[in-house]
Amino acid sequence: MNKPTISKNQPVVLELEAGDYYYCSCGKSGKDPFCDGSHKGTDFTPLKFTINEKKKVALCLSKQSKNPPFCDGSHNQL
Template sequence: MTQSQPTIADTKPILIDLEPGTYYWCSCGESSKQPFCDGSHSGTEFAPLKIEIDEAKKEALCQCKYTKNPPFCDGSHSQLS
């Protein structure tokens, strides 16, 4: 089965302050709560990625959904047309 392509939520990452805790990164691109999951993937082959944060930090989270290092931005958005 070929996986569908994710929707590009934005062509740049979001720089976000994360507090310790558990987060679920949206992998489908359809969430209205980007970059986090709101359940919009329901009924698709996409699933959110669980992120465990141990200490408060600022991170650049991918919103194009094509990163090779999810959920973190790796610059893949610069290759999208």
């Protein structure tokens, strides 16, 4: 499998409403951290995740997290 593109070496903090979201796993999305279909033709697929209630989250932009889509600080090892 190819390595994802590192969008940024830090997370993005967003307040999300309850619902389903699709996280960009390839790093090529113009709507990063969300998928816009830019992965087509690659080995990557979006990661569906669900937020059960409105809350603030830190989403990984380095694509290195061991707990995607959420930041776990792995960008500090780059």
